[in-house]
Amino acid sequence: MGPVTTDRMPRGFFARPATEVAPDLLGRHLAFGGVTVRLTEVEAYSGEGDPGSHAYRGPTPRTRPMFGPPGFTYVYFTYGAHWCVNLVVGEEGSASAVLLRAAEVLDGGDLVQQRRGRARVVDWARGPGRLGQALALRGEHTGRDFCRPPLGEPIDLAVTAGDPVAPDRVATGPRVGVSGPGGDGDLFPWRFWVSGDPNVSAYRPGVRRRGTR
Secondary structure, X not given: XXXXXXXXXXXXXXXXXXXXXXXXXXXXXXXXXXXXXXXXXXXXXXXXXXXXXXXXXXXXXXXXXXXXXXXXXXXXXXXXXXXEEEEEEOOOOOOEEEEEEXXXXXXXXHHHHHHXXXXXXXXXXXXXXXXXXXXXXXXXXXXXXXXXXXXXXXOOEEEEOOOOOOHHHEEEEOOOOOOHHHHOOOOOOOEEEEOOOOOOOOOOOOOOOOOOO
């Protein structure tokens, strides 16, 4: 993957509240399996105190990685079709994470084109499911340490310094598709994106489904 691994973000960068890490991730580069992207849109989730979080009701086998130390992945399957990638942040036990919602593909476009078929280039990684597909990150990659690879193994997943976005270019708003109190944009304006960037997904409010909280 070349120089993208030389300025790897340290674990301490992620050992902060989700609402601090999330906007600071914009413009950073994420590399995995021959593909490198620039993050353009993310969402913060704050564990058991956040009604929009998977960890709101406590740990489950699926959410266990969220309760671990920062610097690990939490990858989950949704709508029977998509893998969504989160970076675990905050203190161990806080179950805080940042959902990676959208990105621009910088390198490895040939691989992404194979994975995304006839999708337009601007849509290659615009949306969390598309981003997961572009990177080929799936359930077997949950709980992966992206700050330090296993001893003796090459770096295959890394977040690097990239091109940090100036605060005046960071837009905020309600999280996409989150219903109930967690989708309240006044209480939880925890979606962050690069203002004016074409590689950002469209906002959709949450819809409460019958039989759900």
